[in-house]
Amino acid sequence: MxxxxxxxxxxxxxxxxxxxxxxxxxxxxxxxxxxxxxxxxxxxxxxxxxxxxxxxxxxxxxxxxxxxxxxxxxxxxxxxxxxxxxxxxxxxxxxxxxxxxxxxxxxxxxxxxxxxxxxxxxxxxxxxxxxxxxxxxxxxxxxxxxxxxxxxxxxxxxxxxxxxxxxxxxxxxxxxxxxFTVPRRTTADTGVDSFTHALEAFVSRRANPYSDAQARAAMALIGRHLRRACAEPDNAGAREGMMLGATLAGLAFSNASVALVHGMSRPIGAHFHVAHGLSNAMLLPAVTRFGLAAAEARYAEAARIAGFAREADNDAVAAEKLAEGLAALNAELDVPSPRAYGIAPDVWEAKLPLMAEQALASGSPANNPRVPGKEEIVALYRAVYAANA
Ligand SMILES: NC(=O)c1ccc[n+]([C@@H]2O[C@H](COP(=O)([O-])OP(=O)(O)OC[C@H]3O[C@@H](n4cnc5c(N)ncnc54)[C@H](O)[C@@H]3O)[C@@H](O)[C@H]2O)c1
Ligand SMILES: [Fe+2]
Missing domain, CATH: 3.40.50.1970 (Rossmann fold)
Structure with missing residues (x-):
């Protein structure tokens, strides 16, 4: 390789x-x-x-x-x-x-x-x-x-x-x-962004031994420290763990790539001015579920490393727990759906074809374990619109 x-x-x-x-x-x-x-x-x-x-x-x-x-x-x-x-x-x-x-x-x-x-x-x-x-x-x-x-x-x-x-x-x-001064909302959004970097690098078609090592270390740190950094802003151990995790996650995706979450997230940010980490979070559970079967062992390993699944869980169980765990994390971190964020349904619907084209043009979706076509991206955007509302 x-x-x-x-x-x-x-x-x-x-x-x-x-x-x-x-x-x-x-x-x-x-x-x-x-x-x-x-x-x-x-x-x-x-x-x-x-x-x-x-x-x-x-x-x-x-x-x-x-x-x-x-x-x-x-x-x-x-x-x-x-x-x-x-x-x-x-x-x-x-x-x-x-x-x-x-x-x-x-x-x-x-x-x-x-x-x-x-x-x-x-x-x-x-x-x-x-x-x-x-x-x-x-x-x-x-x-x-x-x-x-x-x-x-x-x-x-x-x-x-x-x-x-x-x-x-x-x-x-x-x-x-x-x-220490980062507000809770931004701590949550940026933390989910960094987890998304590590996970997408780990399941990317362009993953390699170097990016895998960074991604594994990052997912362990972020899995352990994200909730505490949000709940206890002055907790030095949690802040330190998150900071190192975010940097290692950066090394992971810079040397592999991001994938479908980021590809679909950028158009949400551009059209509706949603903060980057928040638009990732809105998409993460559904997009993860979309790819699960195509890289079950990888998603399962990520789930075990980040603490969403137990070591004893087999791949199918652990992968399923990842998708469920990410949805629960969104609820815990008060991540709104696009609808709850205030985006009107007709405005959302009208933008979807263009957003799907822009997502595909960025190249990121091509790195996903399951590569979607335009209609599948539109369907995913529809599915997340009212999720977690
Ligand atoms: N270059 C890359 O590889 C890469 C990767 C992912 C995202 N991005 C981009 O990065 C941008 C988002 O960056 P971000 O998520 O760090 O948010 P940000 O830099 O936009 O900061 C968000 C808010 O938090 C405030 N803030 C930052 N540090 C703070 C602190 N210590 N205390 C109090 N407030 C603080 C900022 O002033 C701002 O109001 C987006 O444009 C996104 O597309 C780039
Ligand atoms: Fe990002």
Missing amino acids: NFTIVAPRSLRVGGGTLAQLPEVLRQYGIARPLVVTDPVMVKIGLVERCLDALRQAGIAFEVFSDTVPEPTDTVIEAGAAILRRGGFDGLIGFGGGSPIDTAKAMSILATGTAPMRDYKVPFAADAAKLPVVAIPTTAGTGSEVTRFTVVTDTARDEKMLIAGMGALPVAAIVDYTLT
Whole structure:
């Protein structure tokens, strides 16, 4: 079996590792960084922990804090214009997946003058203007270690997947102490996102021994810590377990792929502005059930590792417990159906053919153990509409 392994050149992992930022910048020859973050990081003062580390080391920096949740091409264009003017030799993506993805996309877009949509898959976005050091503040996307960035095409209401070495950070600092302030809803959504990354990588047609090892470790950590991180936001052990799990899940899917959940999730995010992890959660039980028979042993192993099934359960029982367990988890985490979220039935129904086309065009559904056609995707969207309401 042939496969490729990609990962940042270094990862600093653990409580307090943010203090090592100046040393990391020195290792990669970054003397004048642009810090990319969002208004919440500024408002709650979290970004000051990053900026203080820079100030204490005498490093000159500027801050771009106009990032929006689920980044748009217009914001990326504004950020890339700053990079084209020059004066910086590196980027620090500080925040959840949105600021990290913004930093990556800015660096890719600043290599030329083409619009962002020219870089979407199947284009190989291998070039970037400046190196990115990623510092996540959510335990979720794994963007700090992935070769992906996701940007919304505002003219077409499409969440574009951009993939290539240009999107891979050179280094990441994974410091769970940055996550204590994440609200319950976001802790739940980002946590389910990271579990989805690990599970989809594990059942992917492009899984390999490296991604399997990361996915197994991630599912064990997330299975053990997700509920507690939601219920007890100050629980350091739960936050640490979730943060490591999310990063390992990122390594898993960056080296295998995501699959049908993510393929169908991006159109929900683009058309209805549902947070990424939440749209994944809405889909996860039904899409898992759709694929169960095609990869029963894999789903069963995932169920045992994550604690949804017992070691003694045979594959059929364990796989079934996974689908049931994911639905129960949604109920426990108060995940609304699209209907309960407030999406009107006629609006949902009218968008389904386009959403199914966009899901298929992203390429992710082709990695699923059971590959659906357009009509099957429409049927799945219909099935989840009122589920868990
Ligand atoms: N590049 C990848 O490989 C990849 C993978 C999955 C998802 N994504 C993308 O990442 C984005 C979602 O990222 P996300 O789920 O991390 O959410 P996010 O970055 O949009 O953050 C969600 C909210 O939580 C706030 N927040 C973040 N950290 C916080 C903290 N420590 N304390 C308090 N509030 C905090 C943010 O300000 C924001 O309001 C989506 O655009 C999604 O498509 C990218
Ligand atoms: Fe995701």
